[in-house]
Amino acid sequence: MQGSTVDEAKIALNYRSAEATVRHGAHADHRIFGVVMFLVAESMIFLGLFSAFLIYRSVMPVWPPEGTPELERLLPSINTAILIASSFVMHRGQSAIKKNDVAGLQLWLGITAIMGAIFLAGQLYEYFHLEFGLTTNVFASSFYVLTGFHGLHVTVGLLLILAVMWRSLKKGHYSSESFFGVEAAELYWHFVDVVWIILFTLVYLL
Numbered sequence: 001m002q003g004s005t006v007d008e009a010k011i012a013l014n015y016r017s018a019e020a021t022v023r024h025g026a027h028a029d030h031r032i033f034g035v036v037m038f039l040v041a042e043s044m045i046f047l048g049l050f051s052a053f054l055i056y057r058s059v060m061p062v063w064p065p066e067g068t069p070e071l072e073r074l075l076p077s078i079n080t081a082i083l084i085a086s087s088f089v090m091h092r093g094q095s096a097i098k099k100n101d102v103a104g105l106q107l108w109l110g111i112t113a114i115m116g117a118i119f120l121a122g123q124l125y126e127y128f129h130l131e132f133g134l135t136t137n138v139f140a141s142s143f144y145v146l147t148g149f150h151g152l153h154v155t156v157g158l159l160l161i162l163a164v165m166w167r168s169l170k171k172g173h174y175s176s177e178s179f180f181g182v183e184a185a186e187l188y189w190h191f192v193d194v195v196w197i198i199l200f201t202l203v204y205l206l
Contacts, residue, residue, distance in 0.1 A: 035184045039191045042153070046195050049149065053142045053202060064139040069131035071143075073204055079122040080200050083154075086115035087193045090161075090186050097179045102168055105182065109165050112189070116158040123151050146199055150192070157192045160185040 057063045090112045096104030132140040164185050167173050174182060 031180055032183065032187075035187055039187065042191070043195075046149075046198075049146055050198065050202060053146060056138050056142060060138070065137045068137060068139050071204055072126065072129075075122055075126055076200060076204050079119050080196065082115050082122075083119050083193055083196055086112050086119075087190050089115065090189050094179065094182050094186050097174050097182050098176050100176045102174060105174065106165055106168055109161050109168075109182075109185075113158060113161045113165070116154055116161065116189075120151060120154055120158070123147065143203060146203060150196055150199055153192050153195070157185070157189045160188055 089108055093105045093108035093112065096102075096108060134141055134144045164174075164181050167181060
């Protein structure tokens, strides 16, 4: 009789543990779902800006308008390569924490942060050397709005990465079983990367 009671207690304990695991997993899925929905909303904003840019381009007889200095492509191309490469570096960080390698996470995120900072520095350098201003013409205004809004997102992504690195200093905060912050930051960074590829193609190449 006593053995039966012990077995029932074990079954109940296992059931509660399984239930807690399911709830925890569902909670994590909901958090990621929330991040994805946020990025979808941000995508709609960029879609509106890209659409406006293309409409301006289609209705103007000459694009860019006459007298607009030609954009330098070398620096933005280097910046593009750096940002694309940073996404792969960022992924290495998540791969590291999935192996409980906190030091590896910090290393790869640190490199990603440096690459993001270089990208922003390159963009600021370009701004300081452009031969047109925000109100020069519709192309100039569109250029500053698009690149500036994207630069804001890169800055937010950089702050997220630094926040994850700071929180990783607390022992046991991230592990192979708990890495939502890392995953959310990586999703955001990939989003910033994809948006820039579209922006670079529309503004600098077409």
